[in-house]
Amino acid sequence: xxxxxxxxxVTPYLPYLLGGALVSLWISVLAFAGGLVIGxxxxxxxxxxxxxxxxxxxxxxxxxxxxxxxxxxxFLFYGLADFGLLLTPFEAxxxxxxxNAGAYLIEIQKAGFLSTRLSELEAAETLGMSRWQQxxxxxxxxxxxxxxxxxxxxxxxxxxxxxxxxxxGLEELTGRAVNINGQTFRALEVFSLAxxxxxxxxxxxxxxxxxxxxxxxxxxxxxx
Amino acid sequence: MHAVIEQWPRFFSGPNVxxxxxxxxxxxxxxxxxxxxxxxxxxxxxSTRLTRSWALLPLRLLLIGLTEALRRIPPLVVLFLVFxxxxxxxxxxxxxAVALIALTLIATAFIAEIVRSGFRSIPREQWDAAATMNFxxxxxxxxxxxxxxxxxxxxxxxxxxxxxxxxxxxASQIGVLELTFVGKSFIDRGFSPLLSFGTVLLLYxxxxxxxxxAGQWLEARLASS
Numbered sequence: 001x002x003x004x005x006x007x008x009x010v011t012p013y014l015p016y017l018l019g020g021a022l023v024s025l026w027i028s029v030l031a032f033a034g035g036l037v038i039g040x041x042x043x044x045x046x047x048x049x050x051x052x053x054x055x056x057x058x059x060x061x062x063x064x065x066x067x068x069x070x071x072x073x074x075f076l077f078y079g080l081a082d083f084g085l086l087l088t089p090f091e092a093x094x095x096x097x098x099x100n101a102g103a104y105l106i107e108i109q110k111a112g113f114l115s116t117r118l119s120e121l122e123a124a125e126t127l128g129m130s131r132w133q134q135x136x137x138x139x140x141x142x143x144x145x146x147x148x149x150x151x152x153x154x155x156x157x158x159x160x161x162x163x164x165x166x167x168x169g170l171e172e173l174t175g176r177a178v179n180i181n182g183q184t185f186r187a188l189e190v191f192s193l194a195x196x197x198x199x200x201x202x203x204x205x206x207x208x209x210x211x212x213x214x215x216x217x218x219x220x221x222x223x224x
Numbered sequence: 225m226h227a228v229i230e231q232w233p234r235f236f237s238g239p240n241v242x243x244x245x246x247x248x249x250x251x252x253x254x255x256x257x258x259x260x261x262x263x264x265x266x267x268x269x270x271s272t273r274l275t276r277s278w279a280l281l282p283l284r285l286l287l288i289g290l291t292e293a294l295r296r297i298p299p300l301v302v303l304f305l306v307f308x309x310x311x312x313x314x315x316x317x318x319x320x321a322v323a324l325i326a327l328t329l330i331a332t333a334f335i336a337e338i339v340r341s342g343f344r345s346i347p348r349e350q351w352d353a354a355a356t357m358n359f360x361x362x363x364x365x366x367x368x369x370x371x372x373x374x375x376x377x378x379x380x381x382x383x384x385x386x387x388x389x390x391x392x393x394x395a396s397q398i399g400v401l402e403l404t405f406v407g408k409s410f411i412d413r414g415f416s417p418l419l420s421f422g423t424v425l426l427l428y429x430x431x432x433x434x435x436x437x438a439g440q441w442l443e444a445r446l447a448s449s
Contacts, residue, residue: 003312066432067425068393071404075425078417082227156296163298167397174301187308195297195305202296 003188010189013180020176021197027090027172028159031097035158036151038098039105046110057106064103070164072096077168089168101158108154112147145217152209156202163198173197227416235410235419247406248427250320254392254402257324259385262331263339269332270339274361287336294333300394302326307398323395331388335381342377343369379443386435390428403427 045057064072073096080087087095116139124134166174177194181187213219269287272280294302306326310317346369354364396405403424410420 062433063429066390066436067428068390068404070393070396071407071421071425071428074404074407075417075421078411079421082416082418160296160298163300164394166300174298174304177301177304181308188305188312191301191305191308195293195301198297198301199293 005189006186007189007193009184010180010186010193013176013184013190014193016180017173017176017194017197020171020173021201023170023172024159024162024165024174025201027094027097027165027170028155028162031094031101031162032155032158034094034098035101035105035154038102039109042102042106043109043113046106047113061103061106064100069096069100069161070167072100073164073168089165089170093162093165093168093170096164097158097161100161101154104154104157105151108150109147112143112150115146116142141217145219148209148213148217148219152206152213155209156205159202159205160198173201228419228422231416231419235415235423240410243406244403244423244427247401247403248431250400251389251392251402251428252431254320254323254327254395254400255385255389258327258331258392259335259381259388261328262335263381265328265332266335266337266339269336270343271361271365273336273340274343274365291333291336294330295337299327299330299391300397302330303394303398319395319399320401322398323392323400327388327392327395330391331384334384334388338380338384339373339377342373342380345376346372375446379439379446382442383436383439386432386439389432389435393428 042057042061045053049057073092076096076099077087077089077092080092120138120142121134124138129137162172163174165172166178169175171179173194177190180190184190210219210221214221269291272287273284275284303323303326306329307322310322350368351364354368359367392402393404395402396408399405407420407424411417
């Protein structure tokens with residue numbers, strides 16, 4: 001039962017771990033961007049597409065939100081090889097994170113778009129706004145304000161999901177922690193350090209996004 | 225695709241189906257147990273955070289810190305910490321127990337927040353009224369808060385449970401015989417990834433989708449009553 005924590009052996013690796021955090025952040029940004037595009041197209045398809053298209057998109061949403069992200073990435077990583085499509089770990093993890101985030105973002109964005117109230121549009125029309133002005137001053141600001149908080153939440157979820165990259169040999173934060181553990185056998189120190197870095201990254205992202213929302217969209221600050 | 229059709233009969237042989245069924249059972253047990261223990265512990269944590277005594281302040285701060293951290297550190301990292309923690313202290317534990325402890329920690333953190341928001345849904349006046357009648361915190365919870373809050377807490381926790389089934393897939397990484405682990409082991413035995421992971425995905429879906437629907441039904445049902 002005697003184990004002394006020695007962070008000294010792990011601290012030289014701190015820059016390496018922080019570099020891994022950048023990789024985590026980078027793949028999360030790319031996946032979130034991809035997910036936003038899928039979500040946007042999907043939300044429009046759900047609202048304006050016919051019953052068939054809407055059903056198909058709903059099926060995609062239901063399937064991806066009811067199965068584990070890890071198995072989805074496994075399926076892409078090993079399964080697509082059967083079709084002669086060899087994905088690198090980065091590509092497979094990115095695609096998995098994107099498709100998964102995209103599914104959640106469809107319903108989030110759909111709810112956001114449908115939240116525009118008719119009374120707001122009528123008020124805009126009464127003020128003599130053109131179609132473009134309505135879009136610019138009423139619809140887009142309203143939707144942006146409604147969508148912003150759930151979107152920033154989803155981004156944090158993508159960052160946490162990116163840690164699964166370690167399982168596919170991607171050298172992001174968790175992957176690098178696994179590497180260091182293999183060299184130093186200081187598991188508790190390495191993984192607790194990685195945990196603290198994740199904590200820092202997600203906290204910074206939350207606070208940064210909340211501040212950006214306050215400045216750009218005048219969303220009241222409401223952290224925690 | 226050719227391999228899928230060719231391997232189909234061999235894949236769904238008796239032992240393999242039994243293997244999959246065991247894995248499915250383990251996935252259900254792992255998620256159910258961690259959420260049940262998590263509900264009990266989450267209730268204790270949420271109640272502790274309601275106390276006002278100075279003596280308990282360090283405990284409250286510790287609990288706030290722990291719940292916040294466990295909700296922001298990826299489940300995989302928590303799992304590795306618990307897994308290597310036990311092995312470093314040379315405590316011999318079955319992978320299932322290690323995964324259960326790690327997942328319970330995570331579930332507790334999330335459920336504590338759900339219970340806390342359930343508590344907060346009770347209007348201020350009722351807390352004040354209970355305090356005026358000289359109710360202790362335990363009495364207030366027992367007679368005023370819980371009889372109303374459970375209608376919000378129970379459906380939210382059951383929806384969390386459905387979400388959490390998917391997080392138990394990570395337990396495959398420390399060798400727990402659950403669905404994802406079995407999917408991986410089929411690949412190692414030469415089966416087509418499309419077939420094995422396709423089957424595993426389908427099983428997760430068949431498990432999660434009806435439960436999600438039931439959770440939504442429960443939520444709507446209890447919200448209207």
